[in-house]
Amino acid sequence: MQYQERLSPGFGTWILIVCAGVASFFVGAPISITVGVIAAIVVTILLGLILYLSSPVIEITPEFVRVGRAQIEREYVGLAEGFRGEAARIAAGPQLDGRAFMCFRGWIDPKIRIDITDPADPTPYWLASTRHPEKIEEILNAGKELGTPAETVS
Template identity: 55%
Template sequence: MSSPVSQTPSQTVLYSERLLPALWIWLVVAGISGTFVLAFIPISLTVGIVVAIVAALVLAALLLMSTPRIRVTPETLQVGRAEIERRWIGEVAGFRGEDATQQRGPAMNATAYLCIRGWISPVVKIEITDPADRTPYWLTSTRHPEKLVEALQQTSR
C-alpha cells in the first residue's frame, strides 16, 4: 500500500507503506478459526460457529495491530516503531530475489535493526551514519524497494 500522500508542508509524506500480511497468512487465520468449529461441535454447532467467528476477528485484529508501517517525510524515516532523522541516513539500496535472501541471511549484521516480514521478499538496506548510534544499518521488508529508495534519496533532507 504505498502512496505519496501530502499533508501540511512540514508533514509531507514522501512514501508510506503498511507491511500487511500476504493472502496465505489470512488463509491460515481462516483455517485456525475453522478448527474451533470442529472443537466445539460436541457442545453445539452454533457455539462452534460463534467461537470461530470471534477467533477470526481477534486474530485479524492482532495481525492488523502488529502490522508495521514505513513512512518517509522530508525530515524523518519511520520503520515500525523506530524513527530516525533523515540527516543520519547514508547509503540506501534495494534488493530483490537472491540478493534479498543474501541480505536477510549470510550478509546480515547481527547489530542491524530489522523490520522483516517473511511474506515480503524484497528488502531495503539503509545505512545509519549517526556516530552515537551503534546500529550500522536498518533492513526492512518492502513490496516496493525502488520507490522507498527513491523517496530516501530525495535531496529534501
C-alpha cells in the same frame, strides 16, 4: 507523508487464520452449532486483528523515517538500496551485519537497506522487508550523491 506501508501478513497467512476459525467451529459445534459459529467468528476476527495491528509500518516524512519501532531524523539517513530475489537473501543472510536493525517478515521477500549516518548511533544500517524497495530507494536517495566521482575544482 511521502511513503507509508504496513507489512501486513500475506495471503497464505490469511488462509491459515480462516482455517483456525473453521477449526474453532468444529471445537464448538458439538456443544451447539451456534457456539461453533460464534467461536469461528470470534477466533477469525481476533487473530486477524492481532496480526494486522501488530504488523510493523514503514513511514517516511520529510522530517523522519520510521521502520517498525525504530525512528530516526532524515538528516541521519544515508543512502538506501533495495534488494529482490537472491540479492535480498544474501543481504539478510551472509552479508548481514549483526549490529544492524532488522525488521523482516517471512511473507515479504524484497528488502531495503537504509544506511544510518548518525555518529552517535552504533547501528550501521537498517534492513527491512518491503513490497516496494525501489519506491523507498527513490524517495530516500533523492538529491543525494549516489557514488559518482566528485568534480574537482582547478
